[in-house]
Structures are given as C-alpha cells and as structure tokens.
Amino acid sequence: MLDISLKSGEKIYIQIYYKLKEMIENGELKGKIFSIRELAKKFGVSHSSVIKAYEKLEENGYIYLRGGSGAYVNYNIEKKFYPEDHMENEIFKYGYFSSEYRIDFSTASPSADFLPVEELKKSINYILDRDGGKALLYENPLGYMELRKSIKKQLKKEGIDAEIKNIQIVSGAQQGIDIISKVMITSGDIVVTEDPVYKGAIVSFKNNGAKVEKVQLKKDGIDLKELEKILKREKIRFLYTASTYQNPTGISMSESKRKELLKLAEKYDFYIIEDDCSSDIYFSDERIKSIKSFDKNNRVIYIKSYSKVFMPGFRLGFIIVPEKIATSVLGGKYSSDISNSGLNQRVFQYFLEEGIWEKHIERSRKEFKRKQLYMYNRLKKIENLKLNKPKGGMNLWVELPYEITGEAVYMKLLRRGVGILPGVVFSEKAYNYIRLSFAQCTEEEIDEGIKILETVIDELR
Template sequence: MQLQIDRSIKTPLYLQIRSQIRQLILANELPPGFRLPPERKLAASLGVNRTTVVNAYHELVADGLIQPHVGKGTVVVNAPLSTEHFSLDHFTSGDSRVRPSSIQPISWQNFYTKQSERMYNPVLASILDEIGEEDQISFALGSPAGEYYPLEEFRQISKEVMRSGNWQAFEYGPTIGHYPLRKYLKEWLSHRSIQTQTQNIMILSGSQQGLDLLAKVFIEPGDYIVMEEPSFLGAIGVFKAAGAHILTVPLDQEGLRTDLLEQILSRHRPKFIYTLPTFQNPSGTKMSLSRRQELLKLAYQYHVPILEDDPYSELYYEGMPSPSLKSMDKHGHVIYLGTFSKMLFPGLRLGWCVAPSAVLEQLALAKQHVDLHTSTTVQWMMTDFCRQGLLDKHLLIVRNRYLQQLNTMVTALTEFAPPGLSWTVPEGGFYLWCELPPGIKAATLLTKAAEKKVTFIPGNAFYINSGGKNRIRLCFSRHSETTIREGIRRLCTAVLEILNQPHPASANSRFRCSEPLV
C-alpha cells in the first residue's frame, strides 16, 4: 500500500491519508479482508504522528470501509453497495429472502448514538497506547514512576488479604464502598482540614469514574457548565460526551479569573463549576488563597456547586499547598474528588468522592448501572496499606524524588532550550507547562519530535476552544533523571530544526507548520 503525503497543500494530513486509502478500497486494490498496517507502523513509514493515522482510520470506519477487530487489527470490509447493485436476481422465486451472497457486513457506525461520536478522543487513546514502548521517551502520560511503587509492602498485604478463609475480601460489596476504607479517609482528610462524615464518602474506580458519574447525574445535553481553560483533557472529554455546553474562564498566575467568572454566572445558570485549584493540570498553577475565597463567595452568591478535582495536592515540593476548597466550604457547595492514582498506583483505579448525602445517593444509583461497586479486594488491600501508615511514609519519599526529577527537567531545559522556549516551574504536581518560540505550533513540533522518539501532549488538547497551539505539556514524574535529560535534549533539538527550516512557500518565513492535531 503506497501512500503519498504532500505537506505543501492545505488539506490536513489525516484527510490525505483517508482519501488515498478510500480510493484504493473502492478500486478493489485493497480487497475485503485486507489488513491495514498498524497505526503506529503506518505513521512511522509516512513520517507523521500516530494520531494523524488514528484520525484517518476513524474517518474510514465512519465511511463503513474498514473495521477494527480485536486480535486481527483493522481490516477492509466490503464497500457499501448502491441501489443499482440490486436486482430481482437477488431474491428467490416466490420468496422475499435475500441470497446469502448479497448480504453485506453491518456498518455498525450507522447504529451508534450521537454520544458515541462525542466520546472519541484520539489524544487520550494515543497517550495510553504509548505505555510500554521502550524505543521512545514519553513526556505525555501523567503518572507516578513505576520504580517508586511500594510493591513489597503490597505483596505482604496481599498475602494477608488472601489468607485461607478470608472470603469476605472477594465478595460483592456496597456500592458506596468498603466501610473501613471510607472511615480511614474521613480521618485522613480531617488532617487536611476537610471535615466530613463516613457516610459522605464514596469509593470510586478512579476519580475519572467520579467525573463520569457526576456528568450522568448533573448534565442533560445542552446544559451549561463552567471550566477553567486550559483544563484536564479527561474532564473535557467526559463533559463533551455528556452534551454539555462548556463555558470557559481563563487562568492567570493566581488561578481561575474570578472577575471573568462573575460575568458568566450573571448571564447563565451553569450546573457546576469544574476546577483543579491545586497544581492544576496542565498548567501547574496553584490558585491563590484570595481567589479561592472569591470563588466560594461567587458560588454562594449565584447558588452554583463547585466540582473540585484534587489529584495532586499531596505532591507538593515547595512549602505547603493552599487549603482545599472543600476545607474552606462552610455551606456544602463543594463536591470533592480525590484519587490514589497519582500518589501510588494508577493501575489500582481507586479514588473517592466527598459530597452531600443527597448527591451520593444519586451517584450510587448511577454507579450501580456501571460496575455495581469498586473492587472489594483492592479496597481491602488499600485499607490495610493506609492503616499501617504506609501511605504517608510513601508520600514523604516520592515528594523528594519528584522534586529531583522536576529540577532535572528544568536544568536540562535551561541548558538545551533555544531562545523563545519558556516554561513555568510548578510548586507541585507532575507537569511543566511550556510556551514554544513564536511561529512554532505544537502539532508541527509533535511530528518532528516523534522522529526523534520523544513525545508530549500539545497544548490544544487542553482547550475547549482554539487555544494552546503554541503550548506543550511535559510530565517529569515517570522517568529517571538520565532519561529526562536525554528526552529534553531530543525535544530541544527538534525545536531548533524547525526554527532553522525555511518555509517551502516563502523565503521570508522561518517557520513551517503542519496540520492541527485535533
């Protein structure tokens, strides 16, 4: 299968790929059953980012020309037949049954809902597919370093949980969660000035599930919600899939712009305000205390709930984080999401929600239709881990180590970065939020960096609107200091190559731009 990419024309690369494969299929040069190259392999052969090929394949699936199959890859299906392909010969005499030879495979996309189209997130899929690839350095996935996982401690705990006769740890459990774990979280949160009751805590299969459940409970298609911009791409995807109309408020160095938020609240009646006030993803911003107070004041004044997403506050590297909105809330307006994923193991998929009883009742009803309850066994193990004081001990260790990795990335950028590349150093969390030199787009850099086996997330993935094209997010938590330094060297080399590459259409232009990522 020979494809040609023309970067000098305006047609996006993914549409060029889709058009050429479509023509080959309709001309029967790619017959039914033909297996298309894996997305990553085709991307490498064409010199494009994998997401470009993912988007092209997605278009061909929507056209009914290809279909992904587990274990078989993506294969060509029969091209849809037009009405002139049918005649009376397709039917048996005196019988309306269609001959087997005329039956075509179902084009499943014709049965999908509008919501299924809104769920498509090529950026998130690409990030997760990169896990385990040894030949490249990924600064994309925001997760703890595997080498810091307390595996020995969990091995001992798992042996105890799986002791003979302990069948309770493998039973169905209450939807709201394992009571001993919820009781521990109540006490743990109280030390962080969040005063709540055990019955107001729900255990989740990761805080991402909390976002999904809250969207199911609160959002009807067309409802308004408010988000800071940029914001967590996982939350953007959930709220878009629910059909929300998202109103955005920009950030500055103190966090969400409450002066602009008030203008929105005075004109609309949003279902809630979504924010990550502490070490925000992707910017690393820590909302100032005065902004937190003003945000709560506006929530009370306009009677709007706040959804506080707080995965990073325990990963602070300078001073102490500001108090959570939940700890400052005196009138029950804040719903609080937390997770063990950033502190310990993301693979455990274990988080929690603190909310008024009336809200938790609705979340429990929604959760029953999803997974009945979070894994009983995992909850038992986490309870024992926390009760033995191992969580706080682990946090002391990783804070120091992540600070070293952060400093390594900043030092490497200072050494290798060309003029115009800037970044913000956070006080905690996992990310450096970078601004590219004038004229360089993140999508262009992503393609060039992929050639050098280094990846990141382009800034536009964190924007609901059209911003972030000259921004990138780098995660420093997953790699050793040696790997971080090498990855930054490769990335800065890619930036320099773009800076030194003249635009093919103009001798007066220094920069060359590719198609947008999404």
C-alpha cells in the same frame, strides 16, 4: 484543478482539509496556495470553514500562514504519522496509552520500579489471611466501610469534615467525573471549566449533553472576573476546577480566590467540582488547603484519586458528595460497575492505617521535587522557551516560540521515540505549548530527551 463535492453529514472543514492535504501530498499544490476568500468562493462555503481547514493544515505541518501574505505549502515528505487520521477520537489521538516511547515525558504517573510492590505483596497476604474469602466478594457500592472511616480520619487532618455516608469510593477521578456528569447534567446545561483543562473531563461533560464554557487561567487560578460575566449572563450547573497543581499548567489557585469562588457559588447557586489528584505532591513545607476545606455550605463536590501517585492500575479514589445528591451518586456508581474491588480497598485501608501510604508519599515528594528541578534547569538552557516552576505536581507547562506548534514538536519527537503531550490536547488556544512530565524518567533520560527536544526546536525554527 480543484474539484470537490461536499458530502452531507460530514464536517465541511474536514472535507476541505482532506482534499487540500491530498493535493499537497501529490505535489499538485506548491508554494503559495489559494486565499481564504478565493477558496470559500470556489467551494461555496463560509470563510470560517476555510479558516478552520487551514488551521488544521498548519497544525499538522502541511502549510504555514504568513500574516497579510497568505498560506504557503510546508510539507515534509518524510512525515509518516498523521494525528488528523484520528481527528474525531481525541482521547487516543496523542498516545495516552502508548508504550512505544523510549523516553516518556507524556505520562504523569510514577514508573513501575518506583511503586511499593513489596509492601503490596505483604499487605495482600495479610488481608487474605485476616479476611479470607470475604475480601474477594462484592463490596458495598458505597465502598468498604473501614476504608471510608480511614479516609474520614485522613481528611480531618487536611481540614475537611466529611460524613462517612457521603464518601463514595470510585475507581479514580475519571469515574468520579463521569458519575457526577451522568447524575447532575441535563442536556443543555452549562458547565464552566478552566482553560486549558484536562480533556477527559470535557469529553464526559459533553457526552452527557452539557454546553461547556471555558475561562482563562491566570497565575493565581481561574479568572474570576470572566467567570462572573458568564454567571451574570446565564445559569450554570457547576464549575470544574483542578485547583491545586492544575493539569496541565501546574497553577494553584490562591487562597483568596478559593474563598471568593465559594462566595460566587453561593450567590449564583452552582456547585464546584474540585478534582484533586496532585495536592499530595507538594514541594514546600505545607500542603495547599483545598477549596473543600473552606466549604461551609456544601457547594463543593470533592473528587480525589489515589491512583496517580500510588499505583495507576490499582484504580482507587473517592468523592465527597453533598447530601442532596448522595443517593443519585450511589445509584450512578451502582449502574456503572456495582462496586470496586473489595481486596484493593482493604489493602489500601491497611496502607493508610499502617502509615505505608504516608511513607510512600513522602518518598514521592522527594523524588519528584528532585526530578522537577533537574528537568526545569535543563529546559531553562533552551533559548526562547518560557516556563514556570510549580511548587508541586508532576508536570511542566512549556511555551514554545510563537511560530512553532506543539503538534509539530510532538510528531518530530515521536519519530525519535520521545513522548510528550501537545498543548492542543488541553486547549485549542495552546497551539504553541507542550506538557512535559518528569514522573517516568531517570535523570539520564531527562538529559537525552531534552537534548532531542532542543534539536527538534532548532529544526523547526
């Protein structure tokens, strides 16, 4: 008996989802279930609400949809973890901060034993001896002046000219995105992103009232033809791109597209937010030039995080902001947390000036290149997987056979102590993708984890 009264204030498709979920778990529904038309009529709702509920049931392993035939129960009674219980809290839905994994392919930052702890201890002692209590006071909200000078010198080597007054120190890329969103977005503004895309950016844009439009990624970066269709149709506030070794795909925008994108920004009057957290981890002879390095008209707001490859808990990065919004960004930073740790800033400035940072990065490049090749070669042995080998970064973006969902793989691996991220974290369209990071793992762990992944895929086939 199908009996449900829809509550106001709750999403209809979620109510339908939970009702059918309960019936499947209780054994009330077996085999082929209601057609979309039949269920829409019973509930008195639109077909689209039923379709969304069925898609969610399929994503979480309760049913499978057979084209032209209907929906069939596919419930595994041994299942104990339900991502849908956290449906409205997507940042934490897939264990972003979980430490329970035996093998962690989900975290795109180095393992603890790879971090330069001894150099850090010596540097902290040196700074405290040199600066005493000054290192422990509130720092200028813009950031420690000497650090900004060192960053300016570093940027010069990378082809970026930046004024010290326009370099704003932040506690990583996410804070930079949050500040820019708060300062620049007015409710109803349109923001364009790549698809798939880093979820934290989307959350920040939407929380500040933006309408987000997504444009598909091609092998050489964002689809500029699709972007221009949007630009001709409506005014956008800015475009967000991780142009180099993009998260999650590893795709890098071609140089010709970087230049063309700047022309579009000038023609249609919008800013480009360039999120750079991976460009230092390149495996070829030369690093890729940033969009900012080609920017002659202050169209690019450049955000760089050092935390990803330095020390995740150190929380340090910077924004280069155009003169027009510099004061507003400073105000946004001040209202966020006043300033970053003066000690951390001074220590990192010492790392930059003494060449410790560059040595650490060179070591990181060699380490991650070796791990990437090892994981890539291991994955290539699994039948019907598709993947590319980026020339940098810390992730591999893996396409599963079309009938297998990333969420199903995620849940089965979770029960075996292996952590990954399913593609739906980054795009609704990426239902049969997973992101694997090799940053945390040894070769032995990669061997064991990929072996378990292969078993899981065979089970799901």
